[in-house]
Amino acid sequence: MNRLINSCLLLTFLMGYLEWGKNNHAFIFTMEADVFLNAVHHPVTLLHPFILIPLLGQIIILYACIQKTPNKILNIIGVAGLSVLIFGLFFIGVIALNVKVICSTIPFVITSIFAVRYILKQV
Numbered sequence: 001m002n003r004l005i006n007s008c009l010l011l012t013f014l015m016g017y018l019e020w021g022k023n024n025h026a027f028i029f030t031m032e033a034d035v036f037l038n039a040v041h042h043p044v045t046l047l048h049p050f051i052l053i054p055l056l057g058q059i060i061i062l063y064a065c066i067q068k069t070p071n072k073i074l075n076i077i078g079v080a081g082l083s084v085l086i087f088g089l090f091f092i093g094v095i096a097l098n099v100k101v102i103c104s105t106i107p108f109v110i111t112s113i114f115a116v117r118y119i120l121k122q123v
Contacts, residue, residue: 005115006065006075010058012111013082016089017104027104028085050085057081075119079112086112 014029026034039046046052060078064070086108093101 001118002070002075003065005111005118006061006070006078008111009079009082009108009115010061012108013054013058013086015104016086016108017100018089019098019101050088053081054085057084072119072122076116079115079119082108083112 014027014032016028017025018028018031019025035045035051046055057078057080060074060081064075064078086105089101090105090109092098093105
């Protein structure tokens with residue numbers, strides 16, 4: 001069950017949608033690919049907190065998927081790392097009244113609440 005929840009967390013995270021300016025928009029997975037492709041020429045871009053923290057969260061969640069019995073604390077830290085970006089997007093979507101951004105973040109919010117409750121209930 002942990003692997004399924006962690007996989008859902010990663011999928012719903014990557015489906016986050018961003019809009020800025022007049023004609024600029026992208027999903028998180030496309031922006032992540034752009035960051036990694038440009039990191040070869042500009043590795044300093046990986047050090048930005050809104051890139052580094054969710055990236056570490058993804059790595060931790062992937063590590064938790066591989067483990068036979070995942071560590072609760074690692075799972076919570078991974079969810080928190082991913083939540084930094086998604087809850088920021090949700091907040092921006094609410095302030096800007098951007099329905100697309102809000103709707104793209106709701107699946108992660110629901111999945112993360114379910115994941116944290118499931119993780120904390122485990123003995």
